[in-house]
Structure formats: structure tokens, C-alpha cells
Amino acid sequence: MKRNKIVVIVGPTSSGKSDLAVLVAKRFRGEVVSADSRQVYKGMDIGSGKITRKEMKGVRHHLLGVASPKSTFTVVKYKKLAEKAIADILKRKRLPIICGGTGFYIDSLLYDWHMPKVAANKSLRDRLNRKSGIELFKMLSGLDPERAKNIDRHNKVRLVRALEIVITTGAPVPKTELFNKKESLYEFLKIGIKVQDKVLKEKIKIRLGKRLKEGLIKEVEKLHRQGLSWNKLDNFGLEYRYISRYLRGLVTKEDAISTIEKENWHYAKRQMTWFRRDKNTIWINSPEKAKSLVKLFVRRHDVESNTLN
């Protein structure tokens, strides 16, 4: 079976993914599929760094602002929507360009990870969350010793989800090897943008200043006014977390700003930890390099088609 080819662009926050994606899209008749767990929400534009209409330069973008921030968006939903968008793009004979910083979303799509089919159960989670980490770990050890063996026993989020699966299916959590495979349904080119630490820190700082000028605080205020709880905003992290803490009077504006800068840097490092794992990634440090890689990639496809004919 002939696989469809897609381009994937990853990189830490503020590394210039969006611009590169537009550049590549314009040059190779592509459309962009965002892979960002915060940009999927409506109304979260400035804080999540959503690309503007103008910056799109006419390139079609998918999966931006497709969900209400009041709802809970998840990887599974992302995978479904992204696959649909990709199929749609391919049907129009265009090149799908997956671009974003949420490694979990990207890899679930790229490597076709199948999550256990157990939907989030809010009341069960609430109930479990009232218990301590130790209690949860003991519970899991009793119900699913295998999973308990490898789980991070301090991580309540993981423990709750594992228990959620075990309790609702009545069976152990599926082994990780079963879903965490590295073959792809696509023929893909995965490009990673590499930026020097010092440069990235500077970019993060400048970008935050820009966001504040564009009305970041007003955006967060508005989201809260529209009914998003402080708690929910806090859980979105970074800009949304610390601006809302400022609006609540918990921290000064100056502290909020410096914390956001710092946390964005930490976030960038966490992203890199994830991205580094995938040895299929080709790291580049200039848009030119990316263009030439894509050019070769697209051509390789043509050659293969010709050979087959």
C-alpha cells in the first residue's frame, strides 16, 4: 500500500514553527495542520500564540480554535480531527504540513498510537483525586500490579488515569509496547527547529512583550468573564495561569511577567526532551535548509511513483 506523504514541523515554543510552516506551504502547495493543545480552543488567541489571518498569507490552516475552552480537548480528539484534516488536504492534492509544539499530539498521530478506549469520567476522577498519591498507588497495585510496576507512583494524574482504565474496563491497562509503536501510516519528513538556548530565551522574552501589547491581559479577563473558571485557566498553564493569578490579585504584574518568561523556558526544555526521543527528526537551523529538505522529500515521492509506473 502506498503511503501518503506529510511534512511535520516541530520545535520548542517561540522557535518560529508557524512562520516556517507558512513558508513551506507557500512553496510546495501545502496546508497547515496545527498540533497545539491550546490553540485548538476558541478565544485563546494571543496567549497561545495563534497565527493571525495576516500571518497565514493565504495558506489554509486547520485545527485552530475548533473547541470551546470550556470543554476538555484530548489527544484522541486531536488525532481524529487531524486525520480528517489530512485526508481532506490530500483529497485536494495538497501537501499536509503538521506544525506544532505538542509532541504528544504529533506522535499519537504520526505513529498511530491507540489509546485505551476509556473516556474521561469526571465524577470518578474527582473521587479518586480526593485520595492521596500513596492511596492511589496502593489501589493500583492491588488492581493492576503490572501497571503499578512501571508507573510513576508520585504522579497523581497518571495514577488516576490508570485506575480509570482498570476500573471501567475491569481489565489491566494495555501494555505500552502495544500502542507505542514507531511505524507510521504516512511517509513523512519530520523537521525539528533547533535554536540556541540564549537566542530562544531572548525570543521568548520579546514575544511576551508583544503579547502584552496586543492585549493578553484583556484576553484572559474576557475568557474569565465568559465563564471560564480561574481553576480552568490555571490548568491551561503559562500565560493563562499566571495572568489569571495576577488578575486574581495573587501576584504582582511584574512577578507574573517574569514567571511567564521563566516558565516558557522550562516548557521549551520539556518540549525538547520529548522531541529528542524521536530519532526520525531532522534538526535544522535555517528556513533554507528546511526548504531544501522538503524539496528533496517531495521529489523522492515523484521518483518512486515513476519507478512504479
Place this chain on the structure above:
RNA sequence: GCGCAGGUGGCAGAGCGGUCAAUUGCACCAGACUGUAAAUCUGGCGCCCCACGGGCUACGAAGGUUCGAAUCCUUCCCUGCGCA
């Protein structure tokens, strides 16, 4: 100049005779990641080594007391506050 408070690892800040290379937080480095993933969590963090163990240098400086000091005493240097 006098009085009081204080000088501890990159920073903040515990310790106040032994179990202290020194609690903790931050920063820094590395890592994990099974439907919240911008979330959540873990490890490391004086120097050196044949590293579950050992050696060296360390708590403003210099002396001293003691079997033993970051912890007590003396002097000196510096900082903050109060009085001049």
C-alpha cells in the same frame, strides 16, 4: 563615633557544639510521559576517586577554647537599622 541586628553553597533562607557537604524554596542540568500533555511528575546539583564506599576543600577573615565548631570566645573587615 556609639547601640542593636546580621554576614552560610548561584540567589533566598534554615541550622546555633558532634548524627552537617550542611533542611527547604528558587535558579540550573538531565529525564519520564497509556484520552487534562503549555498539564503532571522524577532524578541530579562543592571538588575528586577503583563512586551501595572513600578522600579533599568549605559556612566573611584571622586567631583561640574543645576530643570535636557553621554553631562558643577574641580581634578585624563588611552590611542593615537606630542614636549621634
